[in-house]
Amino acid sequence: MNHLIAPSILAADFANLQRDLEMINKSDADWVHVDIMDGMFVPNISFGFPVVSATKKHATKPLDVHLMIVEPDRYLKAFKDAGADGMTVHYEACPHLHRTIQAVKELGCRAGVALNPHTPVTLLQDIIGDLDLVLIMSVNPGFGGQKFIENTYKKLHDLKALSRDKNPNLFIEVDGGVDQHNIQKLVDAGANVLVAGSSVFSSASPSAAISHLKYPEKLLQS
Numbered sequence: 001m002n003h004l005i006a007p008s009i010l011a012a013d014f015a016n017l018q019r020d021l022e023m024i025n026k027s028d029a030d031w032v033h034v035d036i037m038d039g040m041f042v043p044n045i046s047f048g049f050p051v052v053s054a055t056k057k058h059a060t061k062p063l064d065v066h067l068m069i070v071e072p073d074r075y076l077k078a079f080k081d082a083g084a085d086g087m088t089v090h091y092e093a094c095p096h097l098h099r100t101i102q103a104v105k106e107l108g109c110r111a112g113v114a115l116n117p118h119t120p121v122t123l124l125q126d127i128i129g130d131l132d133l134v135l136i137m138s139v140n141p142g143f144g145g146q147k148f149i150e151n152t153y154k155k156l157h158d159l160k161a162l163s164r165d166k167n168p169n170l171f172i173e174v175d176g177g178v179d180q181h182n183i184q185k186l187v188d189a190g191a192n193v194l195v196a197g198s199s200v201f202s203s204a205s206p207s208a209a210i211s212h213l214k215y216p217e218k219l220l221q222s
Contacts, residue, residue: 004192005030006033007024008175009021009024010034010035011198027206028210029210032061033195034055042141052083059083062086065085066135069093072094076104085109086110088111089104091124101130112131112171113134114135116140117140117149120155120158121162125162133172137176152174153185153186153189160190173191173194174195178194178196180209183213
């Protein structure tokens with residue numbers, strides 16, 4: 001599987017969100033990553049249903065919605081109705097994870113589970129076969145622009161090994177501190193979906209930054 005790139009609009013210019021989404025539409029990106037934060041599960045608040053709906057109106061690529069919220073079951077249908085194509089909930093926020101994952105699937109969405117940096121991959125061994133995606137957080141969730149946590153590579157290797165027999169088609173996503181310097185190492189470790197926010201939108205050419213992440217071998221050849 002060739003790796004996918006999902007620019008995170010958390011790092012976009014909210015005053016020019018339509019412009020930035022149109023840039024993503026025309027770029028080599030595959031998904032649009034949408035971070036939902038409630039100020040309780042993580043110490044930050046981002047945006048809710050109206051912004052997701054507005055994003056869906058202008059995005060031509062699937063919305064990869066990451067729910068960094070408590071009690072996500074209460075809001076699954078609302079986010080689906082707002083335009084989510086995939087929904088990822090946090091292991092740490094779901095006491096009845098299997099039920100939550102089934103609820104996401106029943107809505108017709110890709111179902112994912114995110115793990116915070118301190119949460120071991122082994123905790124997914126009984127549910128790995130039911131998942132479409134696992135998101136490895138390579139920073140502590142809540143804010144963009146944080147320093148990449150090096151233990152992420154080991155977790156990706158562990159997840160790849162866990163999924164090899166039970167779910168070989170699993171999307172293995174990584175979010176936090178992804179840039180052109182570590183993209184190849186992340187892919188080599190097992191990641192096949194890369195979320196990038198600051199490294200894209202702080203670039204002089206966000207579209208070119210996306211291309212460099214999608215095709216890092218071309219950057220090495222230049």
